[in-house]
Amino acid sequence: MAQKPKVQAALKAMAELGINEKQVKPVLKRLFKLFDKNWELIEAENYRVLIDAIFDEEENEVVEEKKNCKNYDEEDMEEEPQVHHEASRTSKRLHSSGHESSSQKKKSTNADLESDMEEELPLPHQRERPLKRLRKSHEGQVSPFPNSCNPMLGDTSSVRPKVEKDGLLGTRSPQQLRDITRSPESRAELQQPISPHIGNKNKGKQPVMSKPLAPHGVRFKELVVAEPGIILLPKQNVNTHQLLKPKDEPFTDDMAQDEVPIAAILPGPSSEENPILQDGATVEQNDQEHVASQEKESTTNGIQASYNEGNTNSELATIEEESPSNLEVASSPLGEDGSISVAPNLDALRKTTAWDAGGGTKELLCMQSFSLNGSVSIEHPTVVTAPQVPRLPLSLNGFGECREACGRTASNGFSGVNKEGGLEDSRDLVVVQQCDLTTDDLRAYHDINDITKGAERVTIPWVNEMNSECPLSFFYISRSLVFRDADVNFCLSGIGDGDCCSTCLGDCLSVPARCACACQTGGEFAYTPEGLVKDDFLEECISMTRNPQQHHPLYCKSCPLERVKNDDCLEPCKGHSRRKFIKECWSKCGCVIQCGNRVVQRGINCKLQVFFTSEGKGWGLRTLEDLPKGAFVCEYVGEVLTSKELQERNIQSARSGKRPYPVLLDANWGLKAVLRNEEALCLDATKYGNVARFINHRCLDANLVEIPVEVETPDHCYYHIAFFTTRKVDALEELNWDYGIDFDDHDHPVKVFQCRCGSKFCRNMKRSNRSRSASIAA
Numbered sequence: 001m002a003q004k005p006k007v008q009a010a011l012k013a014m015a016e017l018g019i020n021e022k023q024v025k026p027v028l029k030r031l032f033k034l035f036d037k038n039w040e041l042i043e044a045e046n047y048r049v050l051i052d053a054i055f056d057e058e059e060n061e062v063v064e065e066k067k068n069c070k071n072y073d074e075e076d077m078e079e080e081p082q083v084h085h086e087a088s089r090t091s092k093r094l095h096s097s098g099h100e101s102s103s104q105k106k107k108s109t110n111a112d113l114e115s116d117m118e119e120e121l122p123l124p125h126q127r128e129r130p131l132k133r134l135r136k137s138h139e140g141q142v143s144p145f146p147n148s149c150n151p152m153l154g155d156t157s158s159v160r161p162k163v164e165k166d167g168l169l170g171t172r173s174p175q176q177l178r179d180i181t182r183s184p185e186s187r188a189e190l191q192q193p194i195s196p197h198i199g200n201k202n203k204g205k206q207p208v209m210s211k212p213l214a215p216h217g218v219r220f221k222e223l224v225v226a227e228p229g230i231i232l233l234p235k236q237n238v239n240t241h242q243l244l245k246p247k248d249e250p251f252t253d254d255m256a257q258d259e260v261p262i263a264a265i266l267p268g269p270s271s272e273e274n275p276i277l278q279d280g281a282t283v284e285q286n287d288q289e290h291v292a293s294q295e296k297e298s299t300t301n302g303i304q305a306s307y308n309e310g311n312t313n314s315e316l317a318t319i320e321e322e323s324p325s326n327l328e329v330a331s332s333p334l335g336e337d338g339s340i341s342v343a344p345n346l347d348a349l350r351k352t353t354a355w356d357a358g359g360g361t362k363e364l365l366c367m368q369s370f371s372l373n374g375s376v377s378i379e380h381p382t383v384v385t386a387p388q389v390p391r392l393p394l395s396l397n398g399f400g401e402c403r404e405a406c407g408r409t410a411s412n413g414f415s416g417v418n419k420e421g422g423l424e425d426s427r428d429l430v431v432v433q434q435c436d437l438t439t440d441d442l443r444a445y446h447d448i449n450d451i452t453k454g455a456e457r458v459t460i461p462w463v464n465e466m467n468s469e470c471p472l473s474f475f476y477i478s479r480s481l482v483f484r485d486a487d488v489n490f491c492l493s494g495i496g497d498g499d500c501c502s503t504c505l506g507d508c509l510s511v512p513a514r515c516a517c518a519c520q521t522g523g524e525f526a527y528t529p530e531g532l533v534k535d536d537f538l539e540e541c542i543s544m545t546r547n548p549q550q551h552h553p554l555y556c557k558s559c560p561l562e563r564v565k566n567d568d569c570l571e572p573c574k575g576h577s578r579r580k581f582i583k584e585c586w587s588k589c590g591c592v593i594q595c596g597n598r599v600v601q602r603g604i605n606c607k608l609q610v611f612f613t614s615e616g617k618g619w620g621l622r623t624l625e626d627l628p629k630g631a632f633v634c635e636y637v638g639e640v641l642t643s644k645e646l647q648e649r650n651i652q653s654a655r656s657g658k659r660p661y662p663v664l665l666d667a668n669w670g671l672k673a674v675l676r677n678e679e680a681l682c683l684d685a686t687k688y689g690n691v692a693r694f695i696n697h698r699c700l701d702a703n704l705v706e707i708p709v710e711v712e713t714p715d716h717c718y719y720h721i722a723f724f725t726t727r728k729v730d731a732l733e734e735l736n737w738d739y740g741i742d743f744d745d746h747d748h749p750v751k752v753f754q755c756r757c758g759s760k761f762c763r764n765m766k767r768s769n770r771s772r773s774a775s776i777a778a
Ligand SMILES: C[S@@+](CC[C@H](N)C(=O)[O-])C[C@H]1O[C@@H](n2cnc3c(N)ncnc32)[C@H](O)[C@@H]1O
Pocket: 332, 333, 334, 616, 617, 618, 619, 620, 659, 661, 692, 693, 694, 695, 696, 697, 698, 753, 754, 755, 756, 757
């Protein structure tokens, strides 16, 4: 039977949209019935009603299909309510007098149409769904962010392309629609799966839209709006350096570890500025980026603890001293005073009065900053008063190994304590009254297997075969740290061509030509290929130490030691021993790290042990292996102080009765016309030091000699003091060096003590004998 012209026209119009007769006829039949054979309504707006109805039909079929399908995926589950909802809305608009189900479609009152349309309909799943594709294709050109089901965005129906409500399709002519359908983009779109299967990854949380290409080749359909202002791209292997990761980035559980979403963060208010301590102190971070990448922030009980973990490129740290009124951080290892000391956060301590110190216990705050040249600055272990026991920065492990937490304490005076009341890091420290520390506490404080707490390449155990005493607490550092005012600059620009061998390659020691570094030590390197100081070089160093007067001591015009005394009359300089420097290759040299002219900078390499001496000298250091003559043992590490700062500490220690452990860096004093106080430096290992702080004094014939070693700074104001064996030393021999003490000089920074070195050359013994003779004579 020939079709009626109007039916033919409708079918043709739909065909032009890519909708085949089989889809059109049943819908048309229903509309014909619904509109009481009123073709005008059907034909209006280029068959808008028909198109919408076909679309609705298709959507309903999809819904039914899904209901029948037990295995449809999560995305479908998410999409279903929305589709259903929209279909029913359309249906309501169309069906002013009720909704007809598809089961009713065979009840037609129009015989012609009915006969035209009484063809076998394909099963729903066999049908194409051009309109859905068409709509998806079309939606893609409307808005990149239709997102009505994103709970984070609330009701976004206003931005969603509303095909039905806004008559989006209907506002376009069939030609326009045809253009859309036939455009290459649309065809490509049509070849894609209708439902992109990222639903499993998103778990249906975010809508996924099929869109034109977004910048960087990412399809908009792959964009996921996770939060306002944050768009997550699909998981893919990316370089994590490219990650811009918001604090609360909604990572999902199912992400593989090597798969991370790229998060594009739209500008928003910065949430975290410089942390402000509750007591009002701020943490200074000169190098924000550096700190940001290195610093860990943890907040517990409202307290922020900041600590730097891992290496930095810094070479020297600055430590500022507490004011004279501040409490002492560490006391003499001999335990000669009862000052407040620093102990680790140990279970043992928690039960002691240390934890109950309560009202008025002084807290130490340490501010850490990073200078532009990368050096770490531990500024001001400030003492504040707070009701409970604070924590302290723990051991400073030297150049760039500032691992200590800068204990920022809060009003409760407690930081870094985990939920269970446990301590987050066993290396963390608390301030306790030293007199409250039991032997057990101290035993627990110092790892008996390694007093360095891992700061050195080797482990250094401690042992006490004499009594039950333990070494007192101090901060173990493997490299010296500037306390505050010392003028120490590790500037590469400060190293001239004559101070480095930038043209060298490989191992300088194996090259016959004298490089610039060799020239610094008279054209010969100080070291043998075995890493020992050459004999003649060593002997000269020993001689200079033992017989300073024969080597023309240096006298300052204005000695910094005298200057800082603030006496009315400036006393003349008492003289400084002349020294021979070792010059090691360093960062500006072209040689390899394994170069034989780099010994001290590699750190301790022999087996050492801290032990309790039997002669009443307290703790000492010994070797556990035979050491050849000229072997490097360790360097003297401590806080780098100016002569003025040393003077201030001496005044303090005189009051407290504490013995400081300073060593002057005076090898160039007297060579320069007038040294500024900031250039006149010393090392103080009282609070911060390495294993060298346990080396006892021996008059004259010590088995170690200290040799100045230039590594980073050519100006010889700051340098390393390295200990080398003066002879072969047997295993278990105590190591000692001559402090250079004048036992008659009670003004000397190194406080005199009753010497028990046992040397036949003991100067103290001679003095004692002199005194005895004098008293006998009297
Ligand atoms: C740098 S510390 C050496 C380690 C110290 N023995 C200890 O127990 O920590 C210097 C102190 O050790 C003691 N000392 C060093 N050499 C000594 C000696 N020859 N005779 C007596 N006491 C000595 C003195 O108390 C001195 O102030």
